[in-house]
Amino acid sequence: MKRTKKIASLVLIIVTLVCMFLPIASFQENAAGSLTADIEKQQGKLDRQVEALERHKKGGKDEATLAKDQAKVDKEQAALDALLAQQAEAANQSAGGLSYSLLPGKLPAELELDMKIINAYKLYEANFSGYYLCIWVAFALLALTLVLELLAGGRIISKLYTFAAFANLIAIVLLCYTVLRLKAFPIKLPYSNAVINPLITAVMLLAPIVTLFLNLQSLFNSKRAMIYVLCIFLCVLSLIPFWIMIVNATRSSQQIQEGVSLIPSRYLSYNWEVLRSKNFDLLTGFRNSAIISFGATILSVYFSAMTAYGLTVYNFKGRNLAMAVVLAIIMIPGQVTATGFYIFMYQLHWVNSYLPLIIPAIAAASTVYFFRQYLQANFQVALVEAARIDGAGEFYAYNKIIMPIMVPAMATMGIMAVIGSWNNYLTPLMLLTKPEMKTLPMMVKELRGDIYRTEFGSIYLGLTMTALPLIIVYFAFSKYIIAGIAVGGVKE
Helix, strand or coil: CCHHHHHHHHHHHHHHHHHCCCEEEEEEECHHHHCHHHHHHHHHHHHHHHHHHHHHHHHCCCHHHHHHHHHHHHHHHHHHHHHHHHHHHHHHCCCCEEEEECCCCCCCCCCCECHHHHHHHCCCCCCCHHHHHHHHHHHHHHHHHHHHHHHHCCCCCCHHHHHHHHHHHHHHHHHHHHHHHHHHCCECCCECCCEECHHHHHHHHHHHHHHHHHHHHHCHHHHHHHHHHHHHHHHHHHHHHHHHHHHHCCCCHHHHHHCCCCCCCCCHHHHHHHHHHCCCCHHHHHHHHHHHHHHHHHHHHHHHHHHHHHHHHCCCCCHHHHHHHHHHHHCCCCCCCHHHHHHHHHHCCCCCCCHHHHHHHHCCHHHHHHHHHHHHHHCCHHHHHHHHHCCCCHHHHHHHHHHHHCHHHHHHHHHHHHHHHHCCCHHHHHHCCCHHHCCHHHHHHHHHHCCCCCCHHHHHHHHHHHHHHHHHHHHHHHHHHHCCCCCCCCCC
């Protein structure tokens, strides 16, 4: 790292450490606000007495009763006026406050959390130990960043700079969390919630961010390591929902309701027995879903690719209009046409048949659009013209020359088509009523139909069994998605 940037980085880290000892927030005294609940309660009493007085007047009560009611109204009004005067006096007085710095102390002892808000909204546990731990860890990481950059010296490339960048990044995340958490603390009256000092907060958060930027801008190894870590983090983040689903398939309903766990339990066999007791025929569901999904996918991918090929290769009148129609179909939600589609299938006597779930997949507008964009970017018409000169027919050229070029795109849209058709619930629900024709999503949905008790463990097991084929299909075809393809090589 260059000397100038290194000095700037060290100075910014020191500034951040100093800001952690400065007052970052204040808790203003709100004595007037503490009387709000009493005023609202007194106002309610007054309103009730006024209503009683008006009711007695309309009922024609005697003067003595009305006088007693009026006396009660005057009494409640006097009490309300006294509270309002007390509130105004408290507001006019100079309001004190409590200041707070992240370090070295804790929150002022005078502050109390409003447990009603915490219990009502389930914000978090009323425990500051984790909050203080985050502050000290952030301080330690910033100090570690400072030490590592000093130890790295004037070397251009050093692993110490990479470690310093990671420590700096984690410290930034913890500092952002501590500021947001401090702002979210519901403080009980007579003190108000934290009022954050914008200047100190901005300096404390921006200084380490600028330091990280200087590090990544100057050192390629730090930037590359950050990219690797980010990719790994995103990968883990995408896999966590699937892992939680698999883990919940091994847990009981009570354990699932208690909270999230990443450790499998021992109720897998019990959940399987529950599935069997509810007539969850796994093989039948697999067979039905596979027939619909793979049949629709084959038709969708093959004929959509053929349509995109025609729209790309052949120059005919109305080609742009045809593409505009395809785009217009994409913009129409499927739910809008569901009723008309069902009536049409009923008139064709295709209810309780797999045909309306497979045949319409030939007209997949979004798939056609994707293939056309792929061909425009990776295909040259000269290949088809050369095949025609050699005597190849149109279908031979399409099947033997064009389709191999489109393998990555076809694999991508094939996975999307399988997932969409496999997870489709609404259309099979409209058309299929026979139990032996139901798909897996329909069977899983019926598991929630027990009015006495819902076995969440068996539901997650059913979802796991439903998602398992999709995972297998993805891993089987993912190599075609990530693999590059060399298209071209033809000189015009």
